[in-house]
Amino acid sequence: MIHQLKGVFASAAMATVLVAGSAVAEEPKKGGTLVTALGSNVRNLNSAVQSGIVTGFPGAQLFASPLRYDENWEPQPYLAESWEVSEDGLSVTLNLVKNAKFHDGTPLTSKDVAFSVDVIKANHPFKSMFAPVETVETPDDHTAILKLSKPHPALMLAMSGQLMSIIPQHIYGDVPIDQVKTHPRNNEGTVGSGPFKLVEYKSGEHVILERFDDFFIEGRPYLDKIVMRIITDPAARAIAYENGEIQFGAFESLPRIINRLKKADGLTVTPNGYGAIGPLDWLAMNTQRGPLADVRVRKAIAHAIDKKFVLNALMQGTANESRTGIHPDSPFYNGEVEAYELDLDKANALLDEAGFPMENGKRFDLTIDFGWPGVKPQVEYVKASLKKVGIEVEVRASADFPTWAKRMGEMDFDMSWDTVFNWGDPVIGVHRTYDSTNIGKGVWSNTQGYSNAKVDELMAAAAVETDAAKRKALYAEFQQIIADELPVYHINTLPYHTVYSDKIGNPPLGIWGTSTPVDMMYLKD
Amino acid sequence: MTGDTLGFLQALLVRALYAIALLLAVLLLNFTLMHLAPGDVADTISQSMGGADEELLNQIRADYGLDQPFLVQLGRYIGGVFQGNLGYSFFYNQPVVDLILERLPATLLLVISAQVVALTIGVLLGAISAQKPNGMLSHAVTFIALFGFSAPVFWTGILLLIGFSLNIQWFPVSGMRDVTIEGGFFVKAVDVLRHLVLPMVTLASVFLALYSRLARATMMETLKSDFVRTAYAKGLPTGTVVYGHALRNAMAPVVTLAGLQFSAVFSGAVLVEAVFSWPGLGTLAFQSIIARDTPTILGILFFSSLVVVVGNLVTDMVLRAMDPRIRSGSA
Numbered sequence: 140m141i142h143q144l145k146g147v148f149a150s151a152a153m154a155t156v157l158v159a160g161s162a163v164a165e166e167p168k169k170g171g172t173l174v175t176a177l178g179s180n181v182r183n184l185n186s187a188v189q190s191g192i193v194t195g196f197p198g199a200q201l202f203a204s205p206l207r208y209d210e211n212w213e214p215q216p217y218l219a220e221s222w223e224v225s226e227d228g229l230s231v232t233l234n235l236v237k238n239a240k241f242h243d244g245t246p247l248t249s250k251d252v253a254f255s256v257d258v259i260k261a262n263h264p265f266k267s268m269f270a271p272v273e274t275v276e277t278p279d280d281h282t283a284i285l286k287l288s289k290p291h292p293a294l295m296l297a298m299s300g301q302l303m304s305i306i307p308q309h310i311y312g313d314v315p316i317d318q319v320k321t322h323p324r325n326n327e328g329t330v331g332s333g334p335f336k337l338v339e340y341k342s343g344e345h346v347i348l349e350r351f352d353d354f355f356i357e358g359r360p361y362l363d364k365i366v367m368r369i370i371t372d373p374a375a376r377a378i379a380y381e382n383g384e385i386q387f388g389a390f391e392s393l394p395r396i397i398n399r400l401k402k403a404d405g406l407t408v409t410p411n412g413y414g415a416i417g418p419l420d421w422l423a424m425n426t427q428r429g430p431l432a433d434v435r436v437r438k439a440i441a442h443a444i445d446k447k448f449v450l451n452a453l454m455q456g457t458a459n460e461s462r463t464g465i466h467p468d469s470p471f472y473n474g475e476v477e478a479y480e481l482d483l484d485k486a487n488a489l490l491d492e493a494g495f496p497m498e499n500g501k502r503f504d505l506t507i508d509f510g511w512p513g514v515k516p517q518v519e520y521v522k523a524s525l526k527k528v529g530i531e532v533e534v535r536a537s538a539d540f541p542t543w544a545k546r547m548g549e550m551d552f553d554m555s556w557d558t559v560f561n562w563g564d565p566v567i568g569v570h571r572t573y574d575s576t577n578i579g580k581g582v583w584s585n586t587q588g589y590s591n592a593k594v595d596e597l598m599a600a601a602a603v604e605t606d607a608a609k610r611k612a613l614y615a616e617f618q619q620i621i622a623d624e625l626p627v628y629h630i631n632t633l634p635y636h637t638v639y640s641d642k643i644g645n646p647p648l649g650i651w652g653t654s655t656p657v658d659m660m661y662l663k664d
Numbered sequence: 665m666t667g668d669t670l671g672f673l674q675a676l677l678v679r680a681l682y683a684i685a686l687l688l689a690v691l692l693l694n695f696t697l698m699h700l701a702p703g704d705v706a707d708t709i710s711q712s713m714g715g716a717d718e719e720l721l722n723q724i725r726a727d728y729g730l731d732q733p734f735l736v737q738l739g740r741y742i743g744g745v746f747q748g749n750l751g752y753s754f755f756y757n758q759p760v761v762d763l764i765l766e767r768l769p770a771t772l773l774l775v776i777s778a779q780v781v782a783l784t785i786g787v788l789l790g791a792i793s794a795q796k797p798n799g800m801l802s803h804a805v806t807f808i809a810l811f812g813f814s815a816p817v818f819w820t821g822i823l824l825l826i827g828f829s830l831n832i833q834w835f836p837v838s839g840m841r842d843v844t845i846e847g848g849f850f851v852k853a854v855d856v857l858r859h860l861v862l863p864m865v866t867l868a869s870v871f872l873a874l875y876s877r878l879a880r881a882t883m884m885e886t887l888k889s890d891f892v893r894t895a896y897a898k899g900l901p902t903g904t905v906v907y908g909h910a911l912r913n914a915m916a917p918v919v920t921l922a923g924l925q926f927s928a929v930f931s932g933a934v935l936v937e938a939v940f941s942w943p944g945l946g947t948l949a950f951q952s953i954i955a956r957d958t959p960t961i962l963g964i965l966f967f968s969s970l971v972v973v974v975g976n977l978v979t980d981m982v983l984r985a986m987d988p989r990i991r992s993g994s995a
Contacts, residue, residue: 172844174844180756182709182755182756183757191712192714262720264716264717265714266719266720321727321757326757341766342756342758342948343767343941343943343948344839345843366844368838368839368941370838371938371941371947372838372938372941374825375822375825375838375939378830378837379838381830382829382830382833382837384836538701539701539703539953539956540703540707540711540954541704541705542702543703544707544710545702545703548707559715562714568714568715571715581710581715581717581718581721582711583715
């Protein structure tokens, strides 16, 4: 299967698709300073060695990646003007644009691509992204050929957003490859080839970026400057949106604040733009411990919890229901699975059947953990719900994240509220939760101790399936099984929202949200 | 006079030794406490990255020496401190000293200005209300004082933000400067002052309450004393008696309290800074505690202990200057 796209055609198509997002397609205005908020301090600006949503925003402005995606999950040219996947799926050729330069004026070549893949493989936490990439051949300066040990369709998404930042070898190549994560130029004098270059990063205060005049896409970016102010308090951030001090921000997740901002004049608040990041809230259940080892108990728990209450009362209508480990916005999502309507009779029957009879209004004890204060209401709600079917739940608070992470990593829990992200392709962020070879390997591994040979087989097949329709079918079946066996009871999507002022044109609302270049964002008059 | 100086130097030396012992104890205790808690900074690094596999976590632990036995880690750290090296922040990839020095001026500005404002206004309010302890004004001062003291600072802070940043847009919401404005030193200084007002008032409100209550009590006491009666008998005007003679005498306990409260103002700054994203040590402390970034937390504790020790020393010297009885050792 040869897959080729002509750069010129595709970038025209991309521009159309992205601009179509705003109601009236108007001529973008050039210039101006955009003031935005970052919700937490930035640990590391170098997105080749630091993943996560905080680094994603500055990272995707500083560094360019081979591909970008449109709102319909279709890959579009970026640093690679075209690409081919070989018939056997074992070789992916990237034809790089000829005019890409780093911020220091050095031309970007295929050597930098090969170097970046090595750096990412050695330092980036998502090992599955490039694990099958054995070598990167560089026959000339503008051609990079990724040689794979097996077909790897997840590579397409892994080459977009913030996941494959191309970093300059002449800057970051002066230390051993696995030491790039502590390179002094990660936060100071950072050099990439993205639309904006670094002016200043002050820890705890701001990241200031400035238009890169030699950016490889003619006429872009539109903005002159982006000031990213680090404002960690959500209430203070909300006031700053309302009084116009900041014009743009993402990852707002407090229902009360989202609903308040929705009422404010001159602001748009939208849940669009988080499909690939794919944040999910769920109830994890340790399938290797006590009564929870019985699938009937897990199903009873699911039937005893009213998702509608969580969605309407706790999330105040800001979140959507999710039923599987794949985010509902993903093309791989299969919502046609068991939904576990609230049904206390059924829950009681299942628990009786599992051999836990009600005695004096009680069947057995369980604990529930949570890792951060924001989800305490959910946890308390689970406790109250399960009491109705005779399960006495003790809520275990953790002093801080590491305390909780350790409990989860060592599978020292019965149930826990958890939030996990998809990170693009299911291979990257979904498999880790259900893969039987990934049991108890730290937080956000298969902490539920779930093991099903059929699920392993489906995931392994989907990972190498190059036919999109067949791949989707494999994941559909996979989702049906996990929804049926419930190592995790999927409840809702995390209500991430993007907030922007009416003065903003082309806000980043594609699949990667702010983890994409905002070279087309502009300020209206 | 020389005996006085010698005594002072001796007192200073003893205090310095105490201070060093105290600083060491602070470091030892906190290093141990941090180590006893389950999990470590590798977990929070993994959190910031959206998850990491075990191999990478182990690599991070090895890079930072977190895989070494406790005593080895402790020895390395204390050894470093004695060589003036506070270590390297695991979370922010920066030397701790740089991280702290970058933030210290902001915190000092906030803490000192809040302390000065709280002290000046607090003492003034206390002195006014002491003259008519049962008057309307006195009750009003008591009410304000109790309100300021009881309200949690983050609540006061948000309330002030809603009032003066959102409804009446006088002051900016957060941060210490507006990087988009252009101008010379004067313009930038005014900008910083505008950012300073709300966090400073928030922090001062708590201590203002404390100082005004104490000033009121000691003033009432002082106004009853013999020398005040004598002053009135001499025919001095009320203003001179109250603010010239009585206030000076009533100040000593307030200054002592202010010195003791210095550490409390510092810890109050942690919450205030978090609300206003004031880029100081408080924000850094808050973030590094959450991140389990041991070297940074210890570095901040080291610096803040140092500031408190110096603060107390300054208080002592101010008291000596104010009250001759302390100097001669007869107090």
